[in-house]
Amino acid sequence: MTAIPLETTATSAELTRQLCDIESVSGGEGAIADAIEAAARRAPHLDVTRVGDTIVARTALGRDRRVVIAGHIDTVPVNGNLPTRPLVVDGEEHLWGRGTVDMKAGVAVQLKLAVELAEPVFDVTWIWYDHEEVGEEHNGLRRLAAEHPDLMQGDFAILGEPSNGQIEGGCNGTLRAEIRTRGVRAHSARAWAGHNAIHDAAAVLQVLQEYRPREVDVEGLRYREGLNAVRISGGVAGNVIPDECIVEVNYRFAPSRSLEEATAHVVDLFAGFDVRVVDAASGARPGLDAPLAIEFIEAVGATPQPKYGWTDVARFSALGIPAVNFGPGDPTKAHADDESVPVAQIAGTEASLRAWLTRS
Template sequence: MNADPSPAPRLDPALGAVELTRQLCDIPSVSGDERAIADAVEAVLRERAPHLSVTRDGDTIIARTELGRERRVAIAGHLDTVPINDNLPVRDELDAATGETMIRGRGTVDMKAGVAVQLLLAVELAEPAVDLTWIWYDHEEVASDLSGLGRAMRHHPRLFAADFAILGEPSNGTIEGGCNGTLRARVTMHGRRAHSARSWMGVNAIQRAGALLDRLARYEAERIVVDGLEYREGLNAVRIEGGVAGNVIPDRCSFEVNYRFAPSRSTDEAERVVRDFFSDADEVEIVDLAPGARPGLDAPLARRFVEAVGVEPNAKFGWTDVARFSALGIPAVNFGPGDPLLAHADDERVPVSQIEFTERALRAWLQASEA
């Protein structure tokens, strides 16, 4: 007789955002395996949030109020994580320097603490000052063409109309405006094979590539101010391959570069920068390209949000899905608990105080008549 299957995981927002963070993190949801956590989130919304209309697209869930408010805010977070490395289930620990309670484990920073705040408020705020679109989506931590958010935007464009958007990405409880764009390119140098005992008969592709890598090592990234926030660019080698055998002069060497570019640059301009920099390479192939997002902090709702939270905005250096909202003409910011420097780290951990602060700030703003 087969054993009964494990019961579906259950979430209880009534226990608060901190405990909900622990519950969400303890549901493994590495990219491509988000079904269980999406089922759990959907169950909570259908059972405890009758004020929301719920739509599911694969493992992406969209829940909306329909109150006829003058303005609408979209608030989104992704359900997936990078692979687990013996860091689940989560555990509490005290920070030795501050004495503060931290929740440690995969997903605590990126970004289930933010997801917990969103889920709690989605259930509790039946009469917010603005109409709300809550979004939880799959496949954020992998190639952009797999994104559940992008897929749902294509399938249900009407559901994503909004005046302002907030991504619960980790920002240390501060507001990070916009984001850099990102480009990956494969740069290739060719040569000619020969026996290494007669190397003069060949052309060494690896050594030809060395000149390009030496130039790249001397590259000085720009700092560009966009709408009052300073973005730092970067152009770096992230992968390299080449070689045939230990006694063969290689006839090919390829390396991949990642260019992080300020949101004032278009994708066409970013591509020109990379192609010009490697103009003497034999091949330059663009393998991934996503635009950045301007901060959008001059939008009325954005200004009021900054005033309500009471923190000085910073630039977001990494790419986030604020860019997808920006492409729709919706100003968007990142605002969530957790240090982004700990995202994907094996010692990922989030301060309980940041979860509580994010919840209080977001709740107060969404309930305020001036939101």
């Protein structure tokens, strides 16, 4: 099948529209990966490698430093918000639709610059990867790190996650745990013959209700933690006393805490309950004292902020590569049905990256 043509000579906002209108809910990234690969292969200065639906495009100019710039190409499910359309918010031009914020505006900026900048001052590795919005085991960047770690090497990395066109350093870690209570089944007409596991879950919810999350300073940035119930399941039938209830909690922890420390914290909080960690990922320290990070901050002219959510900067951090989040779009609009990105912010992000990569 012929790849959908992308007009990389268009503005980055127009390229955002083109990319967003190629639906790419996680698991269905083939068409957009084909389009990005075809566009990258038209640029003679790029060496292009495809791993599944992840596209890697690299310069080989013999520069003494290499920068990795990455973005994911999948989105959460569409909910009546495609195709994209122009929108005016408070007198400002926006592009509305799924993926405009998270994070095809960032991908559009990256793809336009990758194709146009044949002589950047650094060697650059551009990565557009699949399956970011789903389970860890499917993540294209995780697969790339495991199978082709050489393609991810660099001195500094930028992830185009939405950050309102500002720099967000590091990221919180995340942990999901299931807290189980157990009871004894009985007929609900003779409840005294059993023990209600759902009622016991009240003690779990009380711990969460009384919990006060920390605010933690890490390398000059203040990270906010959070511990919340995100799902409750239990019950057998309308006339049966339940013998099990599961409260799923999500702990977002500052990057000063290791995964082991975060796990121990949750286990201690729910002492006496059956606690099972079902998913976890370490955070990433800001790393803003790295030479290229300092240069980038100065070039953008921004005051770095913390990234409260988990992002794939943590994968670069685990490889010893300092990394920041930098992309257009308000992160509070990510995954929202009214997702939209300011057009001026797309252009501003492109201008900042272009100036830094060309020293212009």
